[in-house]
Amino acid sequence: MLNTSHLGVGYRNRIVINDACLEVKPGELVGVVGPNASGKSTLLKTLAKLLKPLSGTVYIDGKSLAELSARDVAKKIGIVLTERVQSGLLTSFEIVAMGRYQYTDMLARLTPHDRQVIMDALRSTGASSLAERRFSELSDGEKQRIMIARALAQEPSILILDEPTTHLDAKGRIEIMMLLRKLSRMKKIAIIASTHDVELAIRLCDKLVVCSSGKIKVYDVPEQLVEEGGVEELYGFNNGLSFCKDTLAAEPVINDDEDFRIFVIAGGGSGVIIYRLLNRLGYAFTTGVLHEGDIDFIVAKSIGGRVISERPFKEISDDSYTEALRELQKSDLLIYASPPIAKINQRNFELLTAAKELGLPIIQYIRESNIGNYAMGIHFVDSISLLANMLVEYCKGLSKDKDKDILVAKTE
Amino acid sequence: MMFFNKNVILATLYLNGCWMDNPSMNKGSSTVVIGIILSLVLGLLIGVVSSPFFVKPATVTEKITFVSTSHVTRLTTQTHTETVTVTKNIPEIKYANLFDISFYKGCKIVKDALNRTFILVPKNEQSQCDIEGIVIRVPIERVVLMSATQVALLERLKELRPNILDTVVGIMWGRQYDWYFEDIKDALLSGRIKDVGGPEAPNYEEILMLNPDIVFIYAFPGMEAMSKFDELGIKYAVINEYLENDPLGRFEWIKFIATFYDLDTEAIKIFNKAEQTINSIAIKVADNKPPSIAWFSVYKGIVYAAGGESYVAKALRQLNAEYIFSNVKETSSFVTTIEELLGHANEIEIIIYPGIASSVSDILLEASGLSETSAVKLGRVYAYTPMIYQLGFYDIEGWYQDLASILHPEDFPDHQLKYFIRLS
Amino acid sequence: MSRIVFRQSKFFWIGALLLLIPLIILMSITIGSVDIPPEKAISKLVNLGEPDTTSIIINSIRLPRVIAALAGGAALGISGAILQVFFRNPIADPYVIGVSSGSALFIALAIFMGTSLGIGNPFSPYTLYIAGFIGALLVSIFMIFASGIVRSITTLLIIGIAISYLASAITSILQVISDIERLHVFIFWIMGSFSGVKWLFVNFLLISIIIGIVSSMFLAKPLNAFMLSENYAQSMGINIRIIKIGAIALTSFLTSIVTVVAGPVGFIGLVSPHISRHISDTSDNRFILPTSAIVGAIITASADLAARTLLMPRDLPITAITALFGAPLVIALLLRGGGS
Numbered sequence A: 001m002l003n004t005s006h007l008g009v010g011y012r013n014r015i016v017i018n019d020a021c022l023e024v025k026p027g028e029l030v031g032v033v034g035p036n037a038s039g040k041s042t043l044l045k046t047l048a049k050l051l052k053p054l055s056g057t058v059y060i061d062g063k064s065l066a067e068l069s070a071r072d073v074a075k076k077i078g079i080v081l082t083e084r085v086q087s088g089l090l091t092s093f094e095i096v097a098m099g100r101y102q103y104t105d106m107l108a109r110l111t112p113h114d115r116q117v118i119m120d121a122l123r124s125t126g127a128s129s130l131a132e133r134r135f136s137e138l139s140d141g142e143k144q145r146i147m148i149a150r151a152l153a154q155e156p157s158i159l160i161l162d163e164p165t166t167h168l169d170a171k172g173r174i175e176i177m178m179l180l181r182k183l184s185r186m187k188k189i190a191i192i193a194s195t196h197d198v199e200l201a202i203r204l205c206d207k208l209v210v211c212s213s214g215k216i217k218v219y220d221v222p223e224q225l226v227e228e229g230g231v232e233e234l235y236g237f238n239n240g241l242s243f244c245k246d247t248l249a250a251e252p253v254i255n256d257d258e259d260f261r262i263f264v265i266a267g268g269g270s271g272v273i274i275y276r277l278l279n280r281l282g283y284a285f286t287t288g289v290l291h292e293g294d295i296d297f298i299v300a301k302s303i304g305g306r307v308i309s310e311r312p313f314k315e316i317s318d319d320s321y322t323e324a325l326r327e328l329q330k331s332d333l334l335i336y337a338s339p340p341i342a343k344i345n346q347r348n349f350e351l352l353t354a355a356k357e358l359g360l361p362i363i364q365y366i367r368e369s370n371i372g373n374y375a376m377g378i379h380f381v382d383s384i385s386l387l388a389n390m391l392v393e394y395c396k397g398l399s400k401d402k403d404k405d406i407l408v409a410k411t412e
Numbered sequence B: 001m002m003f004f005n006k007n008v009i010l011a012t013l014y015l016n017g018c019w020m021d022n023p024s025m026n027k028g029s030s031t032v033v034i035g036i037i038l039s040l041v042l043g044l045l046i047g048v049v050s051s052p053f054f055v056k057p058a059t060v061t062e063k064i065t066f067v068s069t070s071h072v073t074r075l076t077t078q079t080h081t082e083t084v085t086v087t088k089n090i091p092e093i094k095y096a097n098l099f100d101i102s103f104y105k106g107c108k109i110v111k112d113a114l115n116r117t118f119i120l121v122p123k124n125e126q127s128q129c130d131i132e133g134i135v136i137r138v139p140i141e142r143v144v145l146m147s148a149t150q151v152a153l154l155e156r157l158k159e160l161r162p163n164i165l166d167t168v169v170g171i172m173w174g175r176q177y178d179w180y181f182e183d184i185k186d187a188l189l190s191g192r193i194k195d196v197g198g199p200e201a202p203n204y205e206e207i208l209m210l211n212p213d214i215v216f217i218y219a220f221p222g223m224e225a226m227s228k229f230d231e232l233g234i235k236y237a238v239i240n241e242y243l244e245n246d247p248l249g250r251f252e253w254i255k256f257i258a259t260f261y262d263l264d265t266e267a268i269k270i271f272n273k274a275e276q277t278i279n280s281i282a283i284k285v286a287d288n289k290p291p292s293i294a295w296f297s298v299y300k301g302i303v304y305a306a307g308g309e310s311y312v313a314k315a316l317r318q319l320n321a322e323y324i325f326s327n328v329k330e331t332s333s334f335v336t337t338i339e340e341l342l343g344h345a346n347e348i349e350i351i352i353y354p355g356i357a358s359s360v361s362d363i364l365l366e367a368s369g370l371s372e373t374s375a376v377k378l379g380r381v382y383a384y385t386p387m388i389y390q391l392g393f394y395d396i397e398g399w400y401q402d403l404a405s406i407l408h409p410e411d412f413p414d415h416q417l418k419y420f421i422r423l424s
Numbered sequence C: 001m002s003r004i005v006f007r008q009s010k011f012f013w014i015g016a017l018l019l020l021i022p023l024i025i026l027m028s029i030t031i032g033s034v035d036i037p038p039e040k041a042i043s044k045l046v047n048l049g050e051p052d053t054t055s056i057i058i059n060s061i062r063l064p065r066v067i068a069a070l071a072g073g074a075a076l077g078i079s080g081a082i083l084q085v086f087f088r089n090p091i092a093d094p095y096v097i098g099v100s101s102g103s104a105l106f107i108a109l110a111i112f113m114g115t116s117l118g119i120g121n122p123f124s125p126y127t128l129y130i131a132g133f134i135g136a137l138l139v140s141i142f143m144i145f146a147s148g149i150v151r152s153i154t155t156l157l158i159i160g161i162a163i164s165y166l167a168s169a170i171t172s173i174l175q176v177i178s179d180i181e182r183l184h185v186f187i188f189w190i191m192g193s194f195s196g197v198k199w200l201f202v203n204f205l206l207i208s209i210i211i212g213i214v215s216s217m218f219l220a221k222p223l224n225a226f227m228l229s230e231n232y233a234q235s236m237g238i239n240i241r242i243i244k245i246g247a248i249a250l251t252s253f254l255t256s257i258v259t260v261v262a263g264p265v266g267f268i269g270l271v272s273p274h275i276s277r278h279i280s281d282t283s284d285n286r287f288i289l290p291t292s293a294i295v296g297a298i299i300t301a302s303a304d305l306a307a308r309t310l311l312m313p314r315d316l317p318i319t320a321i322t323a324l325f326g327a328p329l330v331i332a333l334l335l336r337g338g339g340s
Helices: A040-047 A070-076 A092-103 A112-124 A140-153 A170-186 A198-204 A222-227 A230-235 A272-281 A295-302 A318-330 A343-358 A384-411 B006-015 B028-053 B075-080 B148-157 B182-190 B204-210 B225-232 B247-251 B253-260 B264-285 B311-318 B338-342 B360-366 B368-372 B388-394 B396-407 C002-030 C038-045 C053-086 C099-117 C127-149 C153-177 C180-191 C199-228 C230-235 C240-262 C268-280 C285-309 C318-336
Strands: A002-011 A014-024 A029-033 A055-060 A077-080 A158-161 A190-194 A207-212 A215-219 A241-244 A249-252 A257-265 A283-291 A306-310 A333-336 A362-365 B100-104 B107-111 B117-122 B134-138 B143-145 B168-171 B214-217 B236-238 B292-299 B302-306 B333-337 B350-353 B381-384 B420-422
Touching (some): A070 C230, A077 A140, A140 A158, A230 A241, A257 A272, A257 A318, A272 A283, A306 A318, A362 A384, B143 B148, B148 B253, B168 B204, B247 B311, B253 B264, B292 B311, B292 B338, B311 B396, B360 B368, C053 C199, C099 C127, C199 C240, C199 C285
Parallel strands (some): A077 A158, A283 A306, B143 B214, B350 B381
Antiparallel strands (some): A002 A055, B100 B107, B302 B333
């Protein structure tokens, strides 16, 4: 269908991507990802013949793109760009009808067949109801559907989309990508879409093309990229940002306040929300003892918490317990996330008792779902906002005290 | 300044130095050649684009080469003209360069400022003339005028033909002026004389309705009206007296207008009388020490001065004065700098500002360096009075008289200035 | 279906506007400093009865003038519509491509330098027409050439504006070094008026306008695609270069001719497309181009009628009238429509 051999793309004499070899088959949804200015748009524009290749060739059905007439290209390739469209008073129908450019006469009069194609295109993007609305009055997501329908009205065998999900909200992004996936299957067309949304691309695309440092790398199985740690590499993730392979989520890591330590006893998903709260407030934390693979374990790790862990489905060992206890002694505050306690994590309860004995301030957080699972004699809260307020108040006092201690030490 | 009273603008055309070179007359051949080439190109364009619609203009512009040594007489005696010797007044053209009157086969042959030929045939007579030209039946009875100078010339002819203004049916910009000629003013107010629009966009339909025997116009470069008149078949004659570089040459156009009224003798009388008066003024001042004079206006730092070959320079020379720019070979006004002007500062004894100014300080505001000139120190700075634009041309002797008394006040101790005002 | 009704309403507007044209012609040939009753005017128009002064007034003064105004207005309306879409700029008008400035420059050259350079006969009424035409032509040729090599349309817009400034700069230098009398002539010329227009030019104008309107219909479809963007247009298989050259060539041709005949007539090219978009309630150029031509024709002819009758017997510069009445109209339309 579409393939390239040793394609070099760029502007004038500035090569952006070199030696790109790529093959796209009908019915495939190909995601093109890469950091900003990695040449995604340039690559797509070259594939769509909006730019001339600097070297190499693009083939469509075995024919060189350069040899195809503009008219033929228009019937093979439909595009959706990021450019702002000046639609004036045009209705969505009229916009989609422009896709029939190469099929209509000089005055662009539509035949019943043209109308049929246009309505089909609108229907397949779920935009039939928008047909008579002014394009300029639509939401971004609706506009994107119309622009896709317009490209479909060209009856192309290849659809090329540049950043179709920018400007859209989370739901819109997913919907558009799902729509593209559906279209590729339903119409048996090849769809190539660039996106910033790697997490989504990994989830939905059949193939990934990764552009970075002037090269492309093709992943026939997107998960491969995750396993190879390619995502972190792609975006140059370092301190401050981490990519969680398990949740396919990029996580910001903040914990910049190292003045005091907070210990969290959690497990079985009870800690996730607390970790995120602590991370957002910028407090470093230690948590334990968690079993590897537990969601608490995954999240705490990905946002840079110190995690004391035990192998899955094993009772907490002495080693882990001792380590946890040591950390607990160094901590200024304990948050007890009220994890479900069973035999394998029984000793987390012992940690709580130890903390009481140490005289460590303790806050217990009880989610509604965990009701009844609370430890006696501990101050507890049952709303996350209350917890947040308490934390902020408490930590303020804590830093003041510390300053005092330092003062005392100095005067002595 | 460029938007001030139309009256003033129009009048400056003839008083503030000549408009521009006089190409069709002086620069002769090259202009004609280029003109022919241009008209060929245009003709080609016209022919290709819209030949079926093209209306051939009635104007004839080629040069007629007959030489006439005979002289026009009053047409009332013209039945004999061809053989009879000339007995009476000779409308010899002494000063003007831009028109010509001659006599041929019982008709007057008149050339206007654009060298167009008119054949003036007396009413109720057959033309024997075999020359191509625009035939006008004389004396004319319905006239449309374009400028105040033309009105002024007719007003002069009124001395000998009191009802001549009854022939005027329209004046361009007529109601735009403040008229100093009461009869014109009244006739315009009463509507007997129509205002027929501005020179750049005349009201053609009004002119058509007036059905004039002739429209007297002045021509300026880029004037559209002539071609439209051609298309409409309206007859017009071009009076470009403002291009003459002699004050008497300008005034001599009275003969041109008069001949359309068969008033040749009257015109000659008026002209000769004026000429004599002016000559006697000139003689009176001829032995004085010539004063040095500057004649310019200044606006936004640009000096507009009369050229050394303009009618102003000519009049100054006649009246025994030294014009500071007399060596500038320019027949109209020319543009120069204040510095150039100040280069002459120690000579300037008299300043004449060809425009309306209220005080010397108005002029010093633009060119403060002039404050050291003897003209300013001794208070010999003059400007125009508004009436000069109409009456200055009508009363050319008065204009000379004023000028002479400014230049040589000792010879005219009791003279009251009319067209100029001494600024304080 | 609602769609069909919608379409019909667009045609309805075009029809209604077309009907206004005979009306405006009738008004123009009857109103003036000489009163001619309509029935007489019509009979003179179709050459009934003896030719007299009235028939000359109608056939040689009023008729050529109203036809020139209609044709000129149509040319400006259509040029404005094309350029607003082409430059993706709602304030583009036919003069952004520098044609009138080029024309003014050459007229200024002819007036201010003509006699010193010995060019032509300054008193010939055709000298300045030719000069104006040469100026407009040179700028047009340059712009067409530029449109062939410049990639971005915005660049082209800037080049056009730069040329305007360049020509105006030289023109203003010429004005400064010239004397007041010639300046006055120049100002008369560049003010713009259909006064005294001759059949020769009217025919020339009419033929050009017909050619222009017909060829503009070839542009309607690609221009629609241009509304999306240049890249989209290219992706639909449009030869961008040809359309660029075509749009610039057509508009500069039309604008040149109007400028030569009547001087720069401002505002028509700017407002006609806006008004036609409003009344036909679409941005589809297949409707906007002809509607804009008709609207331009009607506004110009009405403005010309006003220009010659408001301060009779004076003829006012037409741009003054078009702006005086057009500006409030377009502001009202845009405010009411929320600005399209």
